Structure formats: structure tokens, C-alpha cells
Amino acid sequence: MKIAIIGASGNIGSRIMQEALARGHNVTAIVRHPEKVGKESVSLTVKRGDVENVEETAALIKDHDAVVVSYSPGRGPGTDYSKYVTVAQKVLEAAKKAGVKRVVNVGGAGSLYTEGGVQLVDTPEFPEAWRGGSAAQRDSLKVYQQEQELEWTFFCPAVMIEPGERTGKFRYNTEHPVYDEKGESRISRQDYAVALLNELENPQYIRQRFTVGY
Numbered sequence: 001m002k003i004a005i006i007g008a009s010g011n012i013g014s015r016i017m018q019e020a021l022a023r024g025h026n027v028t029a030i031v032r033h034p035e036k037v038g039k040e041s042v043s044l045t046v047k048r049g050d051v052e053n054v055e056e057t058a059a060l061i062k063d064h065d066a067v068v069v070s071y072s073p074g075r076g077p078g079t080d081y082s083k084y085v086t087v088a089q090k091v092l093e094a095a096k097k098a099g100v101k102r103v104v105n106v107g108g109a110g111s112l113y114t115e116g117g118v119q120l121v122d123t124p125e126f127p128e129a130w131r132g133g134s135a136a137q138r139d140s141l142k143v144y145q146q147e148q149e150l151e152w153t154f155f156c157p158a159v160m161i162e163p164g165e166r167t168g169k170f171r172y173n174t175e176h177p178v179y180d181e182k183g184e185s186r187i188s189r190q191d192y193a194v195a196l197l198n199e200l201e202n203p204q205y206i207r208q209r210f211t212v213g214y
Contacts, residue, residue: 002066009032096149
């Protein structure tokens, strides 16, 4: 496949890029700072791009089989988390202009539901430092859910996603986090990338949200 990855220099995007290249796909890394992406493969093309520029993004993703959106506005005081929604809108518009039907978005776990039917971001124990970004990611999910033309997927990680091993062994769910026998919801960045490439190669969640965990 020919895959465009928006945000390929980030913590998650870089793992997705590595996994895609390891599986033999051709990857176009679309980033704000190309110098952050090492050119280590003949299958990798690195392009500078402004994801909020629809025309520019459409030109960069044209002739690709799929687009992976691993965008982050950053974190901390002063961060404009509303950009999650803006980017969702702009990418979907760009994909339509470029004729790319498949879009997979790296989401957050905050929109997943507790057993009581409350979204995690709305629970009292949700970390306050994460609440603004997670609420905005939930709003971006609503943008995707309104899209009926493109084949989108919104992929939420486990509650905790950290660097770790690539095991290829995890479980799937759609609306609720996956918990292990200790009651923890965890996934490594490497296995998150495995699950995302699995979905690209063998789609199971078209116009749906899903999540994974151990």
C-alpha cells in the first residue's frame, strides 16, 4: 500500500511509520519539521506540510491508498486543543479533494465509556491535565461520525499508552476500554501501531471507532 502519515515524527506517528515500513508499504511522512524524520528507507518520502491547508494536504496525499492522521497540537498551558476538530474537518475535506477514500485517525481514550455509560473524560478521576485535549479529541470523533462518504476509522488507544514491546498480542473492543486481569487498560506504542496496520491491511472497523488493550 501507499500510506500517507500526517504527524509521522510524533511519539505515535513514528511507530506507525516504522511498522508500515517494516511491512513493506510505501510511506509518505507529512510533518511540520522534516528534519525530525530520518530518511532511512527507499520506501519513505518525507514532506513538509501544513495539515490545516486543505489544498496543500490534498496535493500531498493524492494517489495514496490511505491517510493516517496522527496529529497533536501539543500539550500544556496555552495549547489550542480545538485544532483537533479543525484538523479532522480539514483532513476529511482534503481526502475528498485528493480522491483518497481511507482515513484512519489516531484518537484518545477519553471518549471511551465506563461500564456505567459515562465517557472517561467526564469521570472525576480523569487526570485534569489531560481533560482539555481529550474533550477536544472527543469532539473530533463527532466530526468523523458525521462523515458518510469516506471510509474512516477512529482508533482509540488503551487508557495508558507508553513505549514498550511489540508483541502483536492484544484484544479489541469498540466502545469500552480493554482491561487486563489487574484491571488496567494498557497498550504499548509499538502494539498500537501493529493494530493500526492490521486495520489498514484488513479493515474491520469502517466508519467505526475501536480500541485495543492487553
